Amino acid sequence: MGNEAMTHQRNALGSGNSLNAGSSRRQFLRGLGIAASVAATGIPFQVQAAEDGRLLRLTGTVGDPDPHRATDIPGSILMFNLYDFLVRPAQGGQILPALAESWSTSEDGRAYTFTLRNDVVFHDGAKLTAADVVFSLNRIKTMKRGFSALFDFVESVESSGDYEVVFRLREPYSPFLSSLTRLAIVNSALIRANLADGQYGDMKDYGQAFLGQADAGSGPYTLAQHNPQQETVLTLYPSYHLKLAEDVPSEVRTLYSIDPATVRTIASRGELELTRVSLPPEILASLARLDGVKLGQDRGTDMMQFKLNMMKAPTDDLEFRRAVSLGFNYEALYSLLDIAGVSSGIPARGPIPQGAMGYSQDVPIMKRDLEGAKAALARSKYAGDGAPPLTVLWASEFAQVQKYALLFQSSMAEVGIKVELSPAPWAQYQKMITTAETTPNVCMLYVGLTTPDIDSLFWPTYHSSAAGTYNSMQWLQNPEIDEALERGREILDPTARTKHYQELAKKISDLYPAIFAYDRINVVAMNKRLKAPALEDLNQSIPVWGGNYQFRMMDISRA
Amino acid sequence: MTTRLAIPIALRRYSRNPASLIGAATVLVVVVAAVLAPYITPFPEHAGTFVDFANMGQPPSSVHLLGTDLIGRDIFSRILFGFRSSLLLAVIVLSIAVSFGTFVGLLAGYGSPATRTVLMYVIDIFLSLPSLLLAMAIIGLFRPSQIVAMMAVSVVWWPWYARLVGNLVWSIRREGFVLSAELVGASKARIALLEILPNCIPSLLTKASIDMGLVVLLGASLSFVGLGAPPPQPDLGTMVAEGASYLPEYWWLSISAGFAIFILVIGFNLVGDGLQDLFDAEQ
Incomplete structure (x- = not known):
């Protein structure tokens, strides 16, 4: 279908050239109309929709279709729709069986035995077996890409028959089941048949070139087309083994590189069913006023944090960080969270985002304490005029975050702290934060859980060994916190773990490594024909990156 | 040969062209508004x-x-302050570009043939690169700021003046007044500065006045792609860019800043046209 549509576009756009060769005037005008559409919107007009009318079009950013390389939300969305996993994340942070019918754990917590379903078939018709699970784990561990760090604790994996697989861990590792929600099971035979030159010995490139353009999964959708400059097209895999929504989209097109004004334009023309990417509140409010459009809420576990570089003056001083944290005007920030009556976030309660293990309503939300901030500043080693200006960084692609930066600057002016604002494009941002010296004092960013376990946020954020990424821009090099994080991975009892992480969160808060601003709910605009339970009922949301974009659970009535 | 013109006569000639007068009045109003911005804007803070x-x-x-x-700030006030940034950019860039370009042009036009060949190649290389892309590349090496933007635009602008002066000097280097000065033993530097350079001034003035608007446009273009002054400093190009995402609902964000740029550029262009007519008439 996708290729057909592209062919139509090429023919139409090419008709200007063929006019001299005798093509009809109608063809020429059609080509002209499409060219005008491209010029006006920046994207090609969709000539042909899904034949059954169940076409879902959304905007997005480019994700890597290789599930063992992807690390971000767009990659996660592709991963959850093209592949299956032994277990899957569900509402409220639960872990439910998926490919694994059942599993058992050894008494020492170091061996997990999974029994697989025997009715799962890959998109090419091959049966999914334990050998594919073994291949998948070896692939991600060998390549050391994507979410491979989640499997560092796995010592070995072996199949025991076609439908049983045993994972052995070096030591007990509580987040293991959660980690498995990121181990996409790939079709080993298909990948072996599509190896290209590479660095992995017999496995050559481990099929990376192939999986960059095709899929080898058993998920509810297949990859029909992937053009990082334009769009990705998924088509429904009708033989999928789990339940599909009654009017499940038969084709999903993700359009790339579209600015907010264009999103609004094409949505108002009814040519877009879902705006997945984060849009400025003003655009969302304007979309909400259109007939046939409603707002939805994509609640993950993202939190807006202003990370304070603890290895750079003046934020290397605890009292100075306390002054910054107490002096910020939280109430003004909270006033921005309402978008046309829909909440785009809730005030944070410490470093654990809502929906994650250890989150507690007993932790108070932050409120401004201007006098407390001034007193803390007076106690700091930078009291008086001794503090260099705070440098503030945010990704310039996020217009909304600029408001927070300006609010931060204005708040700090009242405390008596000078601030220099310095936005940078995301690519440059990532380079700047690789060392403590080049990381600005304040870095604004959304961070969140990549698996349902709180360890997937806390470890990369606070453990010393994980420093140098966008998660760890506060450069918290603290042996006591490191030890607590390591202990958290060994505690097997869920209640004891919850208590442990609550205590750890308190210790972290007391160090003021960041301003924990708010837990984000990404507001999206949706066509009223689209029913997406995870985006319309917060209780149905699946709190991991991309978890709410499992298209098989959506209904799209015919246009 | 002289290019000096009695000021009253020049003013009379200039004022014969209504468009030039409108341009001069526009520039005057903008400059006064920019200079007095802290005192005349309703919300200077x-x-x-x-x-x-x-x-x-x-x-x-x-x-x-x-x-x-969308931060709650008064756009009129920010535009007047934005004029300051734009004018400052244009004045500093042209000060650097005209000075350096003229110096290189004098060397190329009145130096040895080898010097001329080398310098004209260098100038052509600079002119063959797209101005906006070259400026973006230069800014990309540093943290964007107004000073970096000024330096980057200066780097892409001086070759125009170097070529203009180089060609003018080349065409008049064998004129009688130059040869006479050489015959009486005047130094090359003295001839270049006191005999040749004054003959280039009308062309330089005309080009500089038109370029004021063009530099403002290039600066706005750099800001538009995110390489302008960092927030919260008012910057007309940034204001247009930020507002563009919110058209048509919040039309006043982009339109007002865009119109401000238009006023500034058209004003300088009309002044430049007037000066050109003036000097053409003189010649």
Whole structure:
């Protein structure tokens, strides 16, 4: 279908050239109309929709279709729709069986035995077996890409028959089941048949070139087309083994590189069913006023944090960080969270985002304490005029975050702290934060859980060994916190773990490594024909990156 | 040969062209408004560290003549302060570009043939690179700021003056007054500065006045792609860029800043046209 549509576009756009060769005037005008559409919107007009009318079009950013390389939300969305996993994340942070019918754990917590379903078939018709699970784990561990760090604790994996697989861990590792929600099971035979030159010995490139353009999964959708400059097209895999929504989209097109004004334009023309990417509140409010459009809420576990570089003056001083944290005007920030009556976030309660293990309503939300901030500043080693200006960084692609930066600057002016604002494009941002010296004092960013376990946020954020990424821009090099994080991975009892992480969160808060601003709910605009339970009922949301974009659970009535 | 013109006569000739007069008046008003911005803007504090989310996105009204932006700041006030940045950029860039370009042009036009060949190649290489892309590449090496933008635009602008002066000097280097000066033993530097350079001034003035508008445009283009002054400093190009995402609902964000750039550029262009007519008539 996708290729057909592209062919139509090429023919139409090419008709200007063929006019001299005798093509009809109608063809020429059609080509002209499409060219005008491209010029006006920046994207090609969709000539042909899904034949059954169940076409879902959304905007997005480019994700890597290789599930063992992807690390971000767009990659996660592709991963959850093209592949299956032994277990899957569900509402409220639960872990439910998926490919694994059942599993058992050894008494020492170091061996997990999974029994697989025997009715799962890959998109090419091959049966999914334990050998594919073994291949998948070896692939991600060998390549050391994507979410491979989640499997560092796995010592070995072996199949025991076609439908049983045993994972052995070096030591007990509580987040293991959660980690498995990121181990996409790939079709080993298909990948072996599509190896290209590479660095992995017999496995050559481990099929990376192939999986960059095709899929080898058993998920509810297949990859029909992937053009990082334009769009990705998924088509429904009708033989999928789990339940599909009654009017499940038969084709999903993700359009790339579209600015907010264009999103609004094409949505108002009814040519877009879902705006997945984060849009400025003003655009969302304007979309909400259109007939046939409603707002939805994509609640993950993202939190807006202003990370304070603890290895750079003046934020290397605890009292100075306390002054910054107490002096910020939280109430003004909270006033921005309402978008046309829909909440785009809730005030944070410490470093654990809502929906994650250890989150507690007993932790108070932050409120401004201007006098407390001034007193803390007076106690700091930078009291008086001794503090260099705070440098503030945010990704310039996020217009909304600029408001927070300006609010931060204005708040700090009242405390008596000078601030220099310095936005940078995301690519440059990532380079700047690789060392403590080049990381600005304040870095604004959304961070969140990549698996349902709180360890997937806390470890990369606070453990010393994980420093140098966008998660760890506060450069918290603290042996006591490191030890607590390591202990958290060994505690097997869920209640004891919850208590442990609550205590750890308190210790972290007391160090003021960041301003924990708010837990984000990404507001999206949706066509009223689209029913997406995870985006319309917060209780149905699946709190991991991309978890709410499992298209098989959506209904799209015919246009 | 002289290019000096009695000022009253020059003014009379210049004022014969209504368009030139309108241009001069426009530039005068903008310059005065920019210089007096802290005193005449209704909300001078809105040009600095200021947020007022309760008033964000207000359409034009009697309180806010051009409305407020999405931070709650008065756009009219920010435009007047934005004129300051744009004019400062244009003045500094042209000061550097005209001085350096003229110096290189004198060397190329009145130096040895080898010097001329080498310098004209260097100038052609610079001119063959797209100005905007070259400026973006230079800014990309540093943290974007107004000073870096000024340096980058200066780097892409001087070759135009070097080529203009180089060609002018080349065409007059064998004129009688130059040869006479050489015969009486005047030094090359003295001839270049006191005999040749004054003959280039009319062309330089005309080009500089038109270039004021063009430099403002290039600066706005750099800001538009995110390489302008960092927030919260008012910057006309940045204002246009930030508002463009919100068209048509919040039309006043982009339109007012865009119109401000238009006024500034058209004013300088009309002044440049007037000067050109003036000097052409003299010749």
